[in-house]
Amino acid sequence: MRITVDRGLCYGSAECAYRAPAVFAFEDGYGVVRAGGEECADDPLVREAVEKCPSQAIRITERPG
Numbered sequence: 181m182r183i184t185v186d187r188g189l190c191y192g193s194a195e196c197a198y199r200a201p202a203v204f205a206f207e208d209g210y211g212v213v214r215a216g217g218e219e220c221a222d223d224p225l226v227r228e229a230v231e232k233c234p235s236q237a238i239r240i241t242e243r244p245g
């Protein structure tokens with residue numbers, strides 16, 4: 181699994197970092213995925229952060245291959 185935040189969509193609400201602080205951080209006005217955070221893609225808090233992101237900037241995709 182791969183978690184990414186699209187900076188072109190993110191408008192810096194910081195909700196992802198608030199909901200799932202183990203995985204997301206808030207840096208320079210954007211939500212970012214912490215190093216190693218991708219391992220937590222199945223975490224319900226991460227799923228919730230994806231669903232509740234107001235700009236739908238967070239994506240979880242299957243790793244190719």
Ligand code: SF4
Nearest residue numbers: 190193194196211233
């Ligand atoms: S919740 Fe969405 S809009 Fe808000 S900081 Fe995170 S990625 Fe950006």
